[in-house]
Amino acid sequence: MRVIGGIWRWRHNPLRRTTDLVEAWVALCALLLILLAAPVVGSLTAAVAQDALQRSVLAQHAARHQVTATVVRKVDGPLLEADPEIASGRDLRSRVIADWTAPDGTARHGAVLAGLESPHRGDHFAIWTDTHGRLVARPLDSVTATTHAVLAGFGAALLSAGVVEAGRRLIMWRMVRRRYARWDQAWDRAGPDWGRTGTGS
Incomplete structure (x- = not known):
């Protein structure tokens, strides 16, 4: 909710920079991906693992x-x-x-x-x-196979959330570096006597 509030606060703020709005949208997208995409990835991984493990259970019980x-x-x-x-x-x-x-x-x-x-x-x-x-x-039993599949799903969901968060942090880091570079350029353009009376006259 803080992300949504941040976007709303920056909408009509006269001090808003473009980067401020981009940062808020990046945070919102990351939050939505963590809340929506990570569980889907976890569920799909668990389903695939469950299918493979249950086939392994059947094969082992047939061979042992x-x-x-x-x-x-x-x-x-x-x-x-x-x-x-x-x-x-x-x-x-x-x-x-x-x-x-x-x-x-x-x-x-x-x-x-x-x-x-x-x-x-x-x-x-x-x-x-x-x-x-x-x-x-x-041989592997069905309950153990299901437990392994559920753990694989949780692991995939956590890994997906971690990747999204790492991507968000990387984007923010690059934006901050670019902002600092622009500030340095602005300071260089202002020159050493920017605060003196009569500068530029």
């Missing part, structure tokens, strides 16, 4: 399979950190040697991380594999 593994023995060592993709973040994981059957029917054997605090021989736990039984990361 959850299978049940059986503990053969525990690998000595300390408990490892919690799985970052588990919501609680409190589940410690142990390294074990396990057997599992791949989705294509082949038997697999190897070291894996189990979400078991005290694994014993014969314990069962879930792991994610590809079609051939190779270990893969947990």
Whole structure:
């Protein structure tokens, strides 16, 4: 509102310079772009990101399979950190040697991380594999994908607003420099004795 008030104040002011009015209009345009264009950019970015991420979710769920593994023995060592993709973040994981059957029917054997605090021989736990039984990361879920898309939209909106504000500041900086250059030229034309009585007579 201060921008609009500034434009209105300069409309019929006899002290108004052209640059004053231009500055007010630049500020108003920047404000409108931040309020209108930045949210649109954010929404479009979020929509594109959501579409791409949801397609990725579908592709990952089609290519990755959850299978049940059986503990053969525990690998000595300390408990490892919690799985970052588990919501609680409190589940410690142990390294074990396990057997599992791949989705294509082949038997697999190897070291894996189990979400078991005290694994014993014969314990069962879930792991994610590809079609051939190779270990893969947990597939992205739809809620996480939506969260990433929303964050991308917010980031794009903030970046757009920052670009507009940077453009406004650049324009203002150039206008101020031009104004100072004109003042210097005016002072040079006035000469060193502009205030003396009888100057110019």
